[in-house]
Amino acid sequence: NAGVTQTPKFQVLKTGQSMTLQCAQDMNHEYMSWYRQDPGMGLRLIHYSVGAGITDQGEVPNGYNVSRSTTEDFPLRLLSAAPSQTSVYFCASRSTSGKNIQYFGAGTRLSVL
Amino acid sequence: GQQVMQIPQYQHVQEGEDFTTYCNSSTTLSNIQWYKQRPGGHPVFLIQLVKSGEVKKQKRLTFQFGEAKKNSSLHITATQTTDVGTYFCADGSSNTGKLIFGQGTTLQVKP
Numbered sequence: 001n002a003g004v005t006q007t008p009k010f011q012v013l014k015t016g017q018s019m020t021l022q023c024a025q026d027m028n029h030e031y032m033s034w035y036r037q038d039p040g041m042g043l044r045l046i047h048y049s050v051g052a053g054i055t056d057q058g059e060v061p062n063g064y065n066v067s068r069s070t071t072e073d074f075p076l077r078l079l080s081a082a083p084s085q086t087s088v089y090f091c092a093s094r095s096t097s098g099k100n101i102q103y104f105g106a107g108t109r110l111s112v113l
Numbered sequence: 114g115q116q117v118m119q120i121p122q123y124q125h126v127q128e129g130e131d132f133t134t135y136c137n138s139s140t141t142l143s144n145i146q147w148y149k150q151r152p153g154g155h156p157v158f159l160i161q162l163v164k165s166g167e168v169k170k171q172k173r174l175t176f177q178f179g180e181a182k183k184n185s186s187l188h189i190t191a192t193q194t195t196d197v198g199t200y201f202c203a204d205g206s207s208n209t210g211k212l213i214f215g216q217g218t219t220l221q222v223k224p
Contacts, residue, residue, distance in 0.1 A: 031210045040122065042216035043156065043201065050210055058211065090155060096210055102146070102203075104155040 002026050006091050006105035013081040013112045021076040021108050023091030029103075030096045032074040033058070034066065036087040037107075043090065049074055050096070081112045117145075117204045119215030127223050132189040134218035136202035143206040145185045147176060150217070151198045159187075161205070192222050 007022045025032065033048035035058075045058030049068040063085060065077040074093075078085060088109050094102040118137045126132050136145065144163045148156040160169055162178035162185060169176045173196075175188045189196055199219045203212040 033211060035214070040216065042119070043214040045211060045213065048209070048211050056209065059213070092212075094210070094212075100144070100146070100161060100205060101158045102148075102156075102212055104157070107155050 004091055004093050004103050004105035006089075006108050008108060009106065010109045011111070013078075013110065015082060015112060017081050018077070018079050019081065021078075021089055021091075021110075023074045023076065023105060024072050025074075025091075025093040025103070026072065027093060027095070027103065028071060029093035030071070032068065032091065032093045033102075034064070034074070034076045035090045035092065036060065036085075037090060038087050046076065046089075083112045086110060086112045117142075117202055117213060117215040119202055119218055121218055122216060123219050123221070125221045125223065126192050128194060129191050132192050132196070132220055134187050134200050134202075134220075136185045136187075136215050138183050138204060140206075141182045142185075142204050143182075145178060146203045146205055146212065147185075147187055148201045148203060148214075149198050150201065154198075156201060159200075189220075192220070194222050194224050196220060197222050 004025045030051045034046040035043040044060045047066040049055045055066050090107050091105040092102045146161045147159040150156045166180045167178040173190045177186045199217045201217045202215045
């Protein structure tokens with residue numbers, strides 16, 4: 001039972017490089033989201049999706065793109081990495097019915113030099 | 114936009130002491146969730162509160178939802194070293210399903 005899987009676990013980028021953080025869930029959850037976690041700032045919502053083909057911006061969307069072509073996958077794209085995007089990124093999913101529990105992936109630690 | 118403020122940001126206690134973290138909102142919340150994140154780990158769901166004045170217990174943890182549904186608290190009785198981590202409250206009021214998290218309270222327990 002994999003739950004929410006994020007890859008990679010660690011990544012170092014140079015300023016201006018692009019990359020995609022992968023997220024997949026096997027629980028058939030409609031809702032998926034991306035957060036970044038910085039010291040003293042808690043978990044800040046970047047983008048979220050309520051189903052395949054539907055995405056919306058969260059609190060801190062600038063510099064990030066997302067797409068949701070399938071229920072299972074919700075990749076996060078950094079088009080031109082900046083040092084301010086150094087952070088820990090968490091993907092999460094939840095069902096829109098039932099107990100409303102949000103499940104998190106193990107996280108991706110990203111450093112932008 | 115909607116925000117939940119959480120205090121304190123950090124708390125150091127001696128093992129066996131009690132601990133409380135508070136979550137406050139300027140608007141009425143339809144529900145609030147609590148999560149725990151161990152050092153180096155990811156947030157894990159603890160509980161959801163929905164009703165005004167609701168109190169729920171999980172062993173040494175007591176969760177409360179205020180009568181006005183604008184605040185919530187998590188109280189740990191007789192802390193243990195296994196309680197170390199960051200505790201987050203999250204506002205689940207959005208009709209889009211998104212969760213907005215407080216800044217978290219990081220608990221350190223000295224053995």
